[in-house]
Amino acid sequence: MRKPLTVLAATLAGLTALTAPDAQAAEQPPADTALLVTGDQVVVKPLADGRRTATVVPAAANGIGRVLVHLGLGKKSYEVPAAALPYLGRGLDWSLFDVDAVLHSKQNAKVAVQNDGREQRVLDPGQAKDFGAQLVRKFLDDRKQGRFTEFQPAMSLAGATPRKKVAPLSVMRTLTVQANGPDGKPDSGDVAFAYNVDNGDLLDADEQAQPFYQGVAKFSVPEGHYSVLGLFFETDADNNVTAVRLSAQPEVNVFGDATTRVHAQQASSKVTWVTPKPALQLEGGFSVQREPKTGTAFVLDVGVGAGVPIWVSPVNKPVVTGKLETYPYNRLSSPPGPGTPYEYNLQQATTDGTIPRQRYVIKPQALATVDANYYSEIASVGHRQRAGMYAFETQNFRSGHQQLLPAKQTEYISGDPAIMWYGGTAKYLAIDGFSWFGAQYDSGRSYTAGQSVREDWNRFPLHPAGGTTPDLNYERWPVHPAATRKDDTVTFDIYPFSDGSVGHTGMGYYGSARDTIKGAFDISQNGVSVASGQIDPRFTMQFNESVTLDPNPSTVKLTLDATREGPMYVQSTGSHTEWTWKSGHVAGATLPKGLYCEWFKGEPPTRDCSVEPLMTLTYALGDLDVNGMTHGGPQTLDLTVGHLQSVAGSAITGATVQYSIDGGDWQDASVTALSNESPGNGSYRAAFTAFSPNFGGSLVSLRVTATDAAGGQIAETITNAYRIFR
Numbered sequence: 097m098r099k100p101l102t103v104l105a106a107t108l109a110g111l112t113a114l115t116a117p118d119a120q121a122a123e124q125p126p127a128d129t130a131l132l133v134t135g136d137q138v139v140v141k142p143l144a145d146g147r148r149t150a151t152v153v154p155a156a157a158n159g160i161g162r163v164l165v166h167l168g169l170g171k172k173s174y175e176v177p178a179a180a181l182p183y184l185g186r187g188l189d190w191s192l193f194d195v196d197a198v199l200h201s202k203q204n205a206k207v208a209v210q211n212d213g214r215e216q217r218v219l220d221p222g223q224a225k226d227f228g229a230q231l232v233r234k235f236l237d238d239r240k241q242g243r244f245t246e247f248q249p250a251m252s253l254a255g256a257t258p259r260k261k262v263a264p265l266s267v268m269r270t271l272t273v274q275a276n277g278p279d280g281k282p283d284s285g286d287v288a289f290a291y292n293v294d295n296g297d298l299l300d301a302d303e304q305a306q307p308f309y310q311g312v313a314k315f316s317v318p319e320g321h322y323s324v325l326g327l328f329f330e331t332d333a334d335n336n337v338t339a340v341r342l343s344a345q346p347e348v349n350v351f352g353d354a355t356t357r358v359h360a361q362q363a364s365s366k367v368t369w370v371t372p373k374p375a376l377q378l379e380g381g382f383s384v385q386r387e388p389k390t391g392t393a394f395v396l397d398v399g400v401g402a403g404v405p406i407w408v409s410p411v412n413k414p415v416v417t418g419k420l421e422t423y424p425y426n427r428l429s430s431p432p433g434p435g436t437p438y439e440y441n442l443q444q445a446t447t448d449g450t451i452p453r454q455r456y457v458i459k460p461q462a463l464a465t466v467d468a469n470y471y472s473e474i475a476s477v478g479h480r481q482r483a484g485m486y487a488f489e490t491q492n493f494r495s496g497h498q499q500l501l502p503a504k505q506t507e508y509i510s511g512d513p514a515i516m517w518y519g520g521t522a523k524y525l526a527i528d529g530f531s532w533f534g535a536q537y538d539s540g541r542s543y544t545a546g547q548s549v550r551e552d553w554n555r556f557p558l559h560p561a562g563g564t565t566p567d568l569n570y571e572r573w574p575v576h577p578a579a580t581r582k583d584d585t586v587t588f589d590i591y592p593f594s595d596g597s598v599g600h601t602g603m604g605y606y607g608s609a610r611d612t613i614k615g616a617f618d619i620s621q622n623g624v625s626v627a628s629g630q631i632d633p634r635f636t637m638q639f640n641e642s643v644t645l646d647p648n649p650s651t652v653k654l655t656l657d658a659t660r661e662g663p664m665y666v667q668s669t670g671s672h673t674e675w676t677w678k679s680g681h682v683a684g685a686t687l688p689k690g691l692y693c694e695w696f697k698g699e700p701p702t703r704d705c706s707v708e709p710l711m712t713l714t715y716a717l718g719d720l721d722v723n724g725m726t727h728g729g730p731q732t733l734d735l736t737v738g739h740l741q742s743v744a745g746s747a748i749t750g751a752t753v754q755y756s757i758d759g760g761d762w763q764d765a766s767v768t769a770l771s772n773e774s775p776g777n778g779s780y781r782a783a784f785t786a787f788s789p790n791f792g793g794s795l796v797s798l799r800v801t802a803t804d805a806a807g808g809q810i811a812e813t814i815t816n817a818y819r820i821f822r
Contacts, residue, residue, distance in 0.1 A: 128140055128199050128202070129202075129205070130175075130195050130198040130199045130202065131198065131202065131205055131206065131207045131219075131221060131224060132175065132177075132192065132193060132198060132207065133192045133193075133207055133209055133219065133224055133227055133228075133251070133253075134155060134177050134179075134180065134224060134225070134227060134228030134231060135155030135156075135221055135222075135224035135225030135226075135227070135228045136152070136153060136154050136155045136164055136175065136177060136228065137152075137153035137155075137221075138150050138152055138153070138175045138195050138198075138493065139151040139153065140195060140199065142697075143572055143573060145571070145572060145700075146700070147489065147490050147491060147492075148491050148492075149483070149485060149491070149492045149494070150175075150195070150491070150492070150493040150494070151481065151493075151495065151496065152164055152166070152175060152399070152493050152494060152495045153495065154495065155221075155224070155225045155228050156225075156228060156229070156232070158336055158401075159232065159331075159334070159335045159336050159337070160178055160179050160232060160235065160236070160329065160331060160335055160336075160337055161177060161178075161179055161228055161229065161231075161232040162337070162401065163177070163178040163329065163337050163340075163399070164176065164177050164178065164398075164399065165177075165178060165181065165327065165396065165397070165398045166395065166396070166397040166398075166491075166493040167289075167301075167305075167395065167396055168385075168392065168393060168394060168395030168396075168490065168491060169291075169301045169304050169305075170296060170298075170299065170300065170301065170304075170391070170392055171297055171392050172190075172194055172195075172196065172197075172301060173194070173195045173196065173395075173491055173493075174190065174193045174194055174195065174301065175193055175195055175493065176193045177193075177228065177231070177232075178329055178337075179228075179231050179232045179234075179235035180192075180193065180231060180235075181286075181287045181305070181307065181327075182235065182238070182244040182285050182286075182287065182307035183231075183244070183246065183247040184301075184302060184305055185301075185302035185305070186244075186246045186247065186307075187246040187247025187248055187249075187250045187251065188247050188250075188251055189250070189251065189252030189253065189256060190300075190301045190302055191252050191253035191256035192209065192251065192252060192253050194253070197253055197256065198253065201253060201255055205220070205221065206218050206219060206220050206221075207219050207224055207253075208253070208254035208255070209251055209252065209253060209254055210251070210253070210254045210255075210256075211249045211250060211251055212249055212250035212251075212252075213249075231247075232335075234247065235285075236335055238285065239284075239285050242285075243284060243309070244285050244307055244309070266318040266319065267318065267319055268316050268317065268318060269316070269317060269318070269319055269350050269351075269352060269354065270314060270315070270316060270353045270354075271290055271314070271315040271316075271317050271322065271324075271348070271350050271353075271354050271355075271356070272312060272313075272314050272315075272353070272354070272356075273288040273290065273306075273308075273312070273313045273314070273324055273326070273355075273356055273357070273358060274311055274312055274355065274356070274357045274358075274359075275288065275308050275312075275313070275326050275328075275343070275357065275358050275359055275360065276311060276359045276360060276361065277308075277328060277360050278328055278330050278339070278341060278360040278361070280361065281311075282308075282310050282311025282312070283308040283311055283328065283360065284307075284308055284309050284310055284311075285308065286307070286308050286326065286327060286328040286329065286360075287305055287307055287308070287313075287326070287327050288305070288306050288307075288308060288313035288315075288324065288325070288326050288327075288358065289304055289305050289324065289325045289326075289327070289394070289396065290304055290306075290315045290317060290322050290323075290324050290348075291304055291322060291323045291324075291325075291386055291388075291394040292317065292318070292320050292321070292322055292388065293320075293321050293322060293323050293347075293386060293387075293388045293389065293415075293417045293418040294320045294321050294388060294389055294390070294417065295320075295388060295389070295390050295391045296387075296388035296390070296391030296392040296393060296394060297390075297391035297392055298318065298320075298391070299317065303315070303316075303317070304394075308326075317350060319350055319351050319352075320350060320351075321347065321348070321349055321350070321417040322348045322349075322350050323345070323346045323347065323348065323386045323394065323415075323418075323420075324344070324345040324346075324348050324356050324358055325342060325343070325344050325345075325346075325358065325384065325396060326341075326342070326343040326344075326358030326359075326360065327340075327341075327342055327396070327398065328340070328341040328342075328343070328360040328363070329341075337400065337401070337404055338404065339404060339405050339406070339407060340382075340398055340400055340405075340406045340407070341360045341363035341406075341407040341408075342363055342382060342384065342396075342398070342406070342407070342408050342409065343358040343359060343360060343362040343363045343409045344358065344384070344408075344409050344411060344451060345357070345358055346386060346411055346415050346420050347413075347415050347416060347417065358409075362409040363407040363408055363409045364409065364410070365407065365408050365409070365410050365453045365454040365455070366405050366406070366407050366408075366454060366455075367380070367382065367406045367407075367408065367424040367426070367454040368454060368455045368456065369426060369428060369440070369442055369458060370455070370456065370457040370458060371428060371440050371442075371458050371508075372458065372459070372460045372463075372508075373430065373438065374430070374431055375428035375429060375430060375431075375438075375439075375440050376402075376403075376428060376429055376430075376431060377402060377403055377404075377426055377427075377428050378402050378426075378427045378428060378429050378439075378497065379399065379400065379401055379402060379426070379427050379495070379497060380399070380400055380406070380424065380426030380427060381397060381398055381399035381400055381406070381424070381425055381426075381494075382397070382406045382408060382422070382423075382425075383395070383396070383397040383422065383423055383424075383425070383489075384396045384397070384420075384421075384422050385419075385420070385421045385422070385488065385489060385490075386415075386419075386420055387418045387419040387420070387421070388417075388418045389417060389418050392490070393490055395489075395490065395491060397492075397493060399494070399495055406424065406454075407454075408422075408424075408451060408454050409451065410450075410451055410452060410453050410454075411450050411451040412450060413450070414448055414449030414450050415449040419447075419449060420449045420450070420451070421445060421446065421486075421488050421489075422445070422446050422451050423443050423444055423445040423446065423486070424443060424444065424454060424456075425442070425443035425484060426440070426441075426442050426443070427439060427440065427441055427442075427497070428440040428442070436505060436506055437504075437505045437506075438505055438506040438507070438508065439505060439506070439507045439508070440458075440463075440507075440508045440509075441482050441484070441507060441508070441509045441510065441517075442456070442458060442508075442509075442510050443484050443510055444456055444510065444512075445486055445488075445514075447488065461545060461546055462510070462511055462545050463508040463509060463510065463511050463545065463546075464508070464509045464510075464511040464544060464545065464546070464547040464548070464549070465506065465507075465508055465509075465547070465548045465549075466506070466507040466508075466509060466543075466548075466549055466550070466551050467506060467548075467549070467550040467551070468503075468504070468505050468506070468507045468550075468551050468553070469503075469504050469550070469551070469552045469553065469555065469722050470499065470501055470502055470503040470504070470521060470553045470554065470722060471501075471502055471552065471553060471555045471556060471595075471720075471722050471723070471724055472501035472502040472523055472554060472722070472723070473502075473666045473667045473723055473724040473725075474501075474523075474524075474663075474664050474666065475500075475501065476500075476501050476523060476524045476664065477498055477499070477500060477501070477524070478498070478500070478501040478521060478522050478523050478524060478535065479496055479497070479498060479499060479521065479522040480496055480498075480499040480519070480520075480522075481494065481495075481496030481497075481518075481519030481520060481521075482496075482507075482517055482518075482519045483496075483517065483518055483519055484510070484515040484516065484517050485515065485516045485517075485518065486514055486515060486516075487514060487516075487572075496519065499521070501523065502721075502722035502723050503722065504722055507551075509543050510543070511543050511544050511545030511546065511547060512542075512543075513542045513543070513544055514542075515542060515543075516540045516541070516542055516572055516573065517540065517541055517542065517543065518538065518539075518540045518541075518573065519538055520535065520536055520537040520538045520600075521535040521536055521538075521553045521554065522534065522535050523535040523554065523664060524608075524664050533603055533606060533607050533608055533611070533664075534554075534603060534607070534664055534665070535553065535554045535602070535603065536553055536554055536594065536595055536597075536600040536601065536602055536603070537600065537601045537602075537603070538599050538600055539563065539564070539565050539566070539573055539575050539599040539600075540565075540570060540572055540573030541565075541566045541567070541570075541599055542567075542570075551597065552595060552597055553595065553597075553600070554595050555595045555596070555597070555720070556595075556667050556668050556717070556720065556724045556817060556818040557667075557668050557715050557717075557798060557814045557817035557818055558592075558593040558594060558595055558602060558667075558668035558671075558814070559592070559593075559594060559596065559668070559671050559673070559713065559715070559812060559814055560578075560590045560591065560592045560593075560594065560639075560656055560671055560673050561578065561590065561591060561594035561596060561600075561601055561602070561712075562575075562576065562577050562578025562579065562588075562589055562590050562591070562601070562740065563575030563576045563577055563578070563589065563601060563691075564577075564598045564599055564600075564601075564741050565598070565599060565690040565741070566598055566599050567690055568688040568689070568690040568691065568741060568742060569688060569689050569690055570689070570690045571690060574689065574690050574691055574692040574695075575690065575691060575692070576589045576691070576692055576693075576695075577589070577691055577707045577708075577740050577741060577742070578590045578708075578710055578740055579654075579708035579710050579740065580687075580693050580705045580706065580707055580708065581679060581682045581705060581706055581707075581708050582682060582685075582693055582704060582705035582706075583681065583682060583683060584644050584645050584646070584647045584681055584682075585642055585643070585644050585645075586642065586643055586644075586645060586652070586679065586708060587640075587641070587642040587693075587694075587705075588619075588639060588640060588641050588642075588654065589638060589639070589640050590638060590639045590640075590656060591603070591604040591637070591638040591639075592604050592605065592615065592638075592639070592656070592658030593658065593660070593668060593671075596713075596714045596715060601638075603637065604636075604637040604638040604639075604658075605631055605633040605636060605637060605638065605639075605658065605660075606637040607633060607660060607662060608662070610662055610663065611660060611661065611662035611664075611665070612659075612660065612661040612662065613633045613658075613659070613660040613661075613662075614630070614631070614633075614657075614659050614660075615630065615631030615633070615639065615656070615657055615658045615659075616628075616629070616630050616631060616656075616657045617629060617631060617639055617641065617654065617655060617656050617657070618653075618654070618655045619641065619643055619652070619653070619654050619655075620652070620653045621645050621646060621650050621651070621652055622651055623651075623653075626643055626645065627641060627643045631658075639656055645679065647680065648680065648681075649678060649679070649680035650679060650680065651676065651677075651678060651679075651807070652676070652677055652678075652679045652708075653674065653675065653676045654674070654675045654710075655672075655673070655674045656671075656672075656674075657670075657671070657672050657673075658670060658671050659815070666724075666816065667724045667795065667816050667817065667818055667819060668814060668816060668817055668818070669815050669816045670814070670815035670816070671812065671813065671814050671815070672812070672813045673810065673811070673812045673813075674809070674810070674811045674812075675710045675711060675808075675809070675810050676807070676808060676809040676810075677708060677709050677710055677711070677806075677807075677808040677809075678709070678806055678807055678808070679708060682705065682706045685704065685705055685706035686703050686704060687703040687704075687705060687706070687707065687742065688703075688742055689703070691703065691707070691741070691742060693705035707740050707741065707742050707743050708740065708743075709739050709740070709743045709745055709746075709804075709806065709808060710739065710740050710743075710808075710810070711737065711738070711739055711745075711802060711804060711808050711809065711810035712737070712738050712739060712740060712810070713735065713736070713737060713800055713802065713810060713812055714735070714736040714738070715733060715734075715798075716733070716734040716735075717731070717732070717733055717734075717818060718731070718732035718733070718734070720818060724818050724819055725793065725818070725819045725820065725821055726819075726820055726821075727820065727821065728786060728787040728788050728793075728794075728820040728821060728822055729785060729786070729787065730784075730785050731755075731765075731783065731784050731785065731786050731796075731820075732781060732782070732783055733753060733765070733781070733782040733783075733798070734770075734779070734780070734781050734782075735751055735753065735767075735779070735780045735781070735782060735800065736777070736778075736779050736780075737751055737777070737778045737779075737780065737802040737810075738776055738777040738778070739776045739777075739804075739808075743776065744776060745776025745777070745804060745806075745808075746776060746804045746805040746806035746808070747776070747778075747804060747805040748776070748777065748778030748802065748803070748804050748805075749803045749804055749805050750802065750803050751767055751769075751778070751780045751800065751801065751802040751803075752764070752767060752800070752802075753765040753767050753780075753782035753784075753798065753799070753800050754798070754799040755784055755786060755796055755797065755798055755799070756796070756797040756799075757786055757787075757788070757789070757794050757795075757796060758789075758790070758794045758795055759795075759797065762799060763784065764784075765782040765783060765784035766782065766783045766784065767780050767781070767782045767783075768780065768781050768783070776804070778802075786820055787822070788820050788822050790822075791822065792821070793819050793820055793821035793822065794819065794820055795816040795817075795818070795819050796816075796817055796818055796819070796820055797813070797814060797815050797817055798812075798813070798814045798817045799811075799812070799813045799814075800812050800813075
């Protein structure tokens, strides 16, 4: 059986990207990281319906080099630093920022480029970042002089074929785009885009973008209907971006030489959110999608940092040719002060072919409220991403933000079920700032207006888990369960150190160079081992294995071990889990839309398998603080025992709990059954008394066993599960 393609990255986010070593297969769909020539990175992840999301990772910490613009032009996706825009097709080839081309040519987190003499060199992330800084310096010098000279020597992605000039197949017309800059003077250095809305694949990228020079950008285009957009950046004396302006003429008829205007002053409507509580803008952006009658949509998405306003030109008359969809997106925070901090994650789409004035009054009843808790036993600078994607979008590229851990906050989110939110958290960065570790992924999810939920991120104790989804019918972002069977082949995808929340999976065996992470497994059928081995974190993020079993009904057992040591890991440092269940030949089964069996790059996910009836444990410690600690004395542990999602599991028959203080003797806890809510689900409460003999507190380890009526069992030991203090 083929296994899914190598996973090289996962879509989490922030100012850094999560990258993983090569793996034979993974629960997460195929994803990969593109390192651009400027040191910026794009972590791309496909969706089940052929669309995709991505995490954008700027190389620069501030200034104009920090701003990247996502462009969907024709059938290609580009991620372009703002400082590179005036040089595209004028020394810098578009291939340097073609996300798919860079992914195709990648060389172990490096990027190969060639000059106009076709001489090649390979840049590592540091060298690419240095080149990005060099590009910014040229941009600033040229801008000061008011004339953008070509970038020399000319550069392209290694292996890129120079585009040959071809004779036009139709009459070509000159489309002149005039623009004054934000200062009211003829603009030089900002960029105009012209897009054919009859056929989105008619023009190449370098035929659709031109820099302004002395207030003019000219395009040579076939006759037809066009959409024109001007993109302007304002900067201060330190070259930090102070405003972004988008001026649109979404309907321009070109049936002879034509002229249109996209003056920066036309972008007169500032994106403004009026929130129920006072809030400060932290980051945000604006997305424009212009769909043609035929071909691929034009997409422009520009993101900004804290306090940077975006100004947009209103368009009152709906477009006639094709479609126009736009929306702002912003994260805002509570002002400094006492009390639990809060955030707003807001976006609001307009799909009627107009661009409204950008003042949005948000009513409390239009929001979902999330009680968000981010657990960490170590105070650290982590990362967080919560990005939203609409069904009309063909692609969605977003960055994330730093986050101090541990943390508690209230998060108010646009309660629109049409938005799919995705992302996750990271506990800490690698020294090189490229990779981050130690927390949780999240599957796609939606929220409804008025909804109130609690979300616990990295809550202890951490333990192995497979993919789960908040909605089994949510086919836009399906997940792979912990164990599936097709015919006589069983495939496992299990991530150690998960927090147990639905939709969350941990980062498994993946860690930084300073961490020591180990794993081992054994799979047996009727007491005979059929596969076993050590798990090497250099090559896999999770336990992933496929085995072929005897078709006859049998008893299968999986034993999985995981340990991790490092300066960021004190609690939940190891787990030993044994699953036992009955299994037999499977044929004709189909998974719900929110799950999948296999997923190969360039192909849709398959669902012709069944989920194995492995038992699951979900832990909830009473009075656990976000630092992973609780008071010594009487302890309560609520335990939910069940089976993997979509399994019609047999009745839960019992559970036992033991605990140990600082690795001492195991002692029994008192366990009381709370309910048996459904045949495959049971709830229990364990009670025990634990005091720390040490002034600085003690670590509590847990050992849990549960059984079901079909002979299934789960036995799990979590080392240093959480901490008690005196």
